Amino acid sequence: MRGLVRLAGSCLLAGVLVAALLAPFVVGSGLAAGKVASTAASISPASLDGQTPLVTTVTDRNGTPIATIFDQYRLPLTAKQVPNTLKAAITSIEDRHFYTEHGIDPAAMLRALLNNLDGGPTQGGSTITQQLVKNYLINVVDRNDPQAQAADRADTLTRKIREARSAVELDGSTSKDDILTDYLNVVEFTGRVYGAAAAAQAYFGVSVDKLDIQQAAMLAGMVNNPTLYDPYAHPQATLDRRDDVLDAMAETRSITAQAAAEAKRTPLGVLPDGPRVPASTCAGAAPDAGFLCQYALTYLHSVTGLSGDQIATGGYTIRTTLDPAVSQAAKNAVDANVPTRQDGVANTMAIIAPGTDRHEVLAMVANRNLGTDASRGETSSNIVAEVSDPFGAGSVFKIFTSAAAVESGAANLDTPLPNPSTGCFALSGSRCYTVHNDGNYPDPITLADGLATSPNTAFVGLETKVGMPAVLDMANRLGLRTTLATNDAGKTPDTSSDDPQRGEPQSRYFLDKPSFTLGNSPVSPLELANVSATLMSGGTWCPPDPLRSVTDRFGKPVALRTQACAQAVSPDVANTVVEGLRKDTTDGTSAAAARDAGWTRPGIGKTGTTQTSESVAFVGGAGGYAVSSLVFADGSAPGTLCPGPPVHIGSCGHGAFGGTVAAPPYFRALNTLLGRS
16 A cells, blocks of 8 residues: 555656646646646746856966966866767766757656655656756856755755756757757866866866766766765775766767777776866966966956956956066076075065056066965965065165155255264154164265165255155155055054054154154065156156956956056156166165176166164166065064075174165076176
């Protein structure tokens, strides 16, 4: 009696299902009468809107890939790219009637229902088209909605009817080859691998068109249960499943029984230590490319509004401005100066191409590499772009005081500046600020000689004469725009803080502090290089731009709403300051390093050293390259930088200077790029 009840229930349920699924698409109104038809009509087909997540590729300026960004590692296939072996493997094991059915297989569904209700091994009864619908909903439409994904997997009559109705509609509007291709593109494997093309690369290291019979069979077998048939976690189960697929291929005469037998004698043949999936961050880029890659993604968001998720799923091609020759020369230079794993010492370098219409970022490197393993000298912060140096660029900031003085008419290059060994300077309404020169200097000293030899009192005196608002405004105009918007800790100002050092941006905090010209505040190395680019461009400021072009998955250009260039200062002011910076490498604080490097080219330069040598800097330019080189203590217990080799934290008779530690990698890099002459 129980058997009859079970059989009757099974037949009734199967009949409702089949009738609901077919009506009104295939069998007509006679079969789907009354309540069954009304049940089917009340369940709408699923919406398959949404673009399949694709890999975004970041390239250098020549189009050579440097990184991939993705949420799902997927390499899209066209119908023509699907090999016959893979078609045969999938259809043989998953849906032998695929090319003749109409989206669903009523007989298979009835058989599965009867079997499942009778307690046999679970059978799905789903066609490839139905599986496509289910996978598309889970992996595309609802990929960010766990509750919706659970509903997509739920073993309910409503879900099955909706899935199958969608399959029937899809079958009526799409070719079989396109349905199979879409299925092979959307199906999930293990290890963030989606789609057969990505799986071929991840498991076998070959393009999908190079899959042999046994490889195609293994991939076809995995789609039934990627976790159970993971070749690394469950190799024997995967091998058995692969052999089942080969047997199925022989049964459908896709291959001969002999070919199946021969293929079954082969091992799985997967890559060792796999699946091999590229990193999905800029940390996967080469050591000389990670920071520029990361900056490019941040910049892309600012000029397009694209979110991180959109970038990771959109299948964009992001061509950056990275010049591989420039980047490698810069990376070699900083690594030679400070080894990657040197404890507590970072050396950044940014190189920008000056211009009146663009400032392209050619290189952003550091001795540190982008990554998360500090023991290997990696950092997860973009120390080249961000306001990350906590100790500043030292006397490099005297450039801003000089430019403000020249623009206001307070000084020119020949103007003698009072330069006592010790001076006490006060701004209106503020207390006296005492400053000392480190060394012996003429008093007075011309502005040109002061830029070359960098006395302190002359520039603090000039700064108080010009006024802090003018100096800070000049720093902002020439390039320190992000820098001055941060607080004196290099962070976003905390407006709730009563401490001005934390609550105010640098542009306001230093209005009553003449110490600004001595460069003791946090700064972005990239923006410092752009200051040099602005001066070398006749006073034209442009944003430091890391993007040459961006195209979407269809090859259509993406509009980039970049900030327009602006005349920050007049060409006369810029050229005067540039002329004043020419003596540094011949008669100034970097002259010894230039001689040691065999440097004889004309160029500009300015060194900087903070008071306790915890940070040193060099900003310069020559031959169409605007450069910043900063060396700073980046460990948990910062201290004095000591000259090397290698540069290190320690106790030394005299700490490092910008000319002795930050300038040498500049000359090394530019000698490589420009040659010695």
